[in-house]
Amino acid sequence: MIRRRKRKPPVIPIASMGDIAFLLIIFFMLTSNFMKNRSIELEEPTSADIQEVKKTQVSVTVDRDCVLRLQGEVCDLEMLEGGVNALTKDADDKRVQLKIDKNLTKEEYIGVFLALSRANAKIVLVGQPEAE
């Protein structure tokens, strides 16, 4: 009488795959930065003379409705200098990212430049490279 061995199919334990998956999710959730400025409506100006720059800790935006924001929060022009001073006072990086809607006129944006310069901030103007 011939006895056939029952071949057991090879088993790959996959019990830990769920754990790995959840660890990866937690990793991505912790390392991704939410885009806080998505709700700010502005068109960035373009230039051929700009290059990639490092992200700064402080950001100032002036949107198409001429609303001034410091770190995403609405701010008055009079408060801008003090606010930037407070943020850059003890920081090694005194660069301030400045994003202004391309359709604003000089009288609407020049005050921001002057306020930032009085705060001794290093202004980084943000725009889009010109399409070739």
Added chain:
Amino acid sequence: MKSKRRLQLTTEIDVGAFSDIAFLLIIFFILTTSIIRISGQQLDLPTGEQSKEKQKENTLTIYINGARIHYGEADNAPVVSLLELRTRLLEADLKNKLDSKERMVILDSTKDVVYDLYFQVVSTISNAGGILALVEEDVKGSGEEKGQHDSAS
């Protein structure tokens, strides 16, 4: 007599699908995450304030009137395109000048200049190695224009 065994209802949650959900979420995050790259130009602005008259001595001035770029301080200065401005600034070799006063470029403009053009001119000047001096109109109307020096270079 058969002993009746109570059927014990097990309260197990089937967790087999959890790993599928987890992988779907991972794929979602990988596809929707966008790496933000910022492009811009860091401005080199001098410190302090000076009167415009004193600043204008032997200092390169660029004047923007509406949509026209003048290579000089007034309306009668030659009108240049952005490309010509870039060429002239590169010819001025500002980057290799040791004295910061020689690198200074005064930028004056009318109030109706749109930021797009202003940005392009400022980027061109900064890219050519110029130190930008912005002109601030005296708000009190004394008639004197001040040249504003801003943040440390």
